[in-house]
Amino acid sequence: PDAPKGICGADADTIVARNFLRAVASGSGCYIHVVENTALNLKNTALERREIKGLNALDRLCTIFGITETDAYKKAVLVADAVLADLYKPDYEKMTLVEKMAYPPRYKKWQELGILPGGAKSEAVRGVVKCSTNLNSDPVDMLLDCLRLGISTGIYGLTLTNLLNDVLLGEPEIRFAPVGLRVINPDYINIMITGHQHSLFVDLQERLVSPEAIAAAKLVGAAGFKLVGCTCVGQDLQLRGSHYTEVFDGHAGNNYTSEAILATGAIDAVVSEFNCTLPGIEAVCDELQIKQICIDSVAKKSNAEMKPFVFSEREQLSRDIIDEVIESYKTRRGKVPLNLLPEHGNDNTLTGVSEISLKKFLGGSWQPLVDLIASGQIKGIVGVVGCSSLVAGGHDVLTVELTKKLIEKDILVLTAGCSSGGIENCGLMTPEAADLAGPSLRAVCKQLG
Numbered sequence: 422p423d424a425p426k427g428i429c430g431a432d433a434d435t436i437v438a439r440n441f442l443r444a445v446a447s448g449s450g451c452y453i454h455v456v457e458n459t460a461l462n463l464k465n466t467a468l469e470r471r472e473i474k475g476l477n478a479l480d481r482l483c484t485i486f487g488i489t490e491t492d493a494y495k496k497a498v499l500v501a502d503a504v505l506a507d508l509y510k511p512d513y514e515k516m517t518l519v520e521k522m523a524y525p526p527r528y529k530k531w532q533e534l535g536i537l538p539g540g541a542k543s544e545a546v547r548g549v550v551k552c553s554t555n556l557n558s559d560p561v562d563m564l565l566d567c568l569r570l571g572i573s574t575g576i577y578g579l580t581l582t583n584l585l586n587d588v589l590l591g592e593p594e595i596r597f598a599p600v601g602l603r604v605i606n607p608d609y610i611n612i613m614i615t616g617h618q619h620s621l622f623v624d625l626q627e628r629l630v631s632p633e634a635i636a637a638a639k640l641v642g643a644a645g646f647k648l649v650g651c652t653c654v655g656q657d658l659q660l661r662g663s664h665y666t667e668v669f670d671g672h673a674g675n676n677y678t679s680e681a682i683l684a685t686g687a688i689d690a691v692v693s694e695f696n697c698t699l700p701g702i703e704a705v706c707d708e709l710q711i712k713q714i715c716i717d718s719v720a721k722k723s724n725a726e727m728k729p730f731v732f733s734e735r736e737q738l739s740r741d742i743i744d745e746v747i748e749s750y751k752t753r754r755g756k757v758p759l760n761l762l763p764e765h766g767n768d769n770t771l772t773g774v775s776e777i778s779l780k781k782f783l784g785g786s787w788q789p790l791v792d793l794i795a796s797g798q799i800k801g802i803v804g805v806v807g808c809s810s811l812v813a814g815g816h817d818v819l820t821v822e823l824t825k826k827l828i829e830k831d832i833l834v835l836t837a838g839c840s841s842g843g844i845e846n847c848g849l850m851t852p853e854a855a856d857l858a859g860p861s862l863r864a865v866c867k868q869l870g
């Protein structure tokens with residue numbers, strides 16, 4: 422900069438910390454929104470005594486939370502309420518589940534540093550307030566807020582969202598799954614889903630494979646309905662795909678791949694509920710006459726029809742969506758050219774890896790993995806996770822090339838989010854990828870099959 426300080430007197434450290442806190446508070450607000458909706462959906466499902474697929478996952482959470490109730494539905498309500506109660510606390514009241522969820526030495530350190538978070542929603546609001554015009558100018562104070570928000574977002578927005586999804590939607594099971602544009606079957610009415618809130622799709626998933634819906638699809642010449650996975654919600658469906666084999670075609674791709682998925686011409690509607698529903702798909706949808714429906718206003722697209730998800734009205738919402746999508750199929754199919762890419766992706770991506778399923782795969786103990794690391798056969802584990810980006814050479818280039826380099830050096834890679842969408846489409850999650858690994862890691866992979 423030309424001047425050492427801004428016109429208000431803020432220096433570069435203040436300006437950078439303020440912008441960083443603004444981004445962190447906004448991101449925290451996003452994933453706290455997701456866990457809030459997930460907890461509400463679990464609670465409402467339990468109150469209506471509807472299906473809860475992950476009873477073992479529920480028991481594990483009850484043990485962590487100290488819930489001793491025996492009825493599954495009451496347990497689910499208590500679990501959801503415990504999460505919600507923490508989210509809604511004021512910022513001056515610490516959340517109680519942090520200590521139960523966190524690794525104890527780390528919790529102790531957070532306590533020493535004074536960064537244990539208060540109510541997660543209030544913390545996000547405080548972060549937004551601090552970084553507004555001429556408020557906080559202490560970079561260290563703002564960065565400590567970022568750490569506090571990181572704790573609440575990590576434990577609630579990420580970990581607990583996943584664990585609550587395990588309860589409601591079923592636990593991941595390790596299996597092979599098809600990925601990439603090849604999963605799109607043009608014989609079906611195809612709905613691409615984008616977002617992060619899998620629990621909003623429970624009713625729609627069931628209704629799409631009901632005899633009535635299939636009969637309606639057949640009346641217009643389609644074989645039925647399929648959900649085509651895109652972005653994180655597709656990744657979550659893939660993870661739990663063993664419970665949804667009929668309705669889910671597979672995960673076609675990540676954030677920026679959404680444009681290519683639509684360009685196949687075989688998608689009849691997009692149903693979105695969160696990020697990353699790219700504004701860039703709006704023009705593609707207009708051009709290819711693809712219906713856009715949004716079920717959570719936080720991710721409203723300019724040309725999408727807003728049909729808000731309300732739990733008590735979800736059955737009507739699903740019926741409305743099905744009617745709209747059938748209309749879209751009737752209007753566009755036969756007129757819009759198909760540009761399928763059946764060679765894209767692969768049929769044998771390893772998926773369904775969770776802490777529980779992986780430990781089970783290892784024979785019920787982490788010891789085999791620990792031994793491999795201790796002996797140096799595997800040099801370590803690196804997480805390549807989160808959003809894929811366009812930096813460093815183009816979409817997915819950095820994450821895919823980094824993963825190749827790491828496995829070449831006998832380092833195991835764990836991946837999630839859109840990073841894994843690119844990594845899996847490029848074949849790095851297939852058994853054949855072992856050939857790209859260094860000699861020790863390759864031998865371990867071959868031994869495991």
Ligand code: SF4
Pocket residue numbers: 616652653654675676696697807808809838839840
């Ligand atoms: S991983 Fe990142 S880019 Fe992908 S859908 Fe989630 S937030 Fe968006």
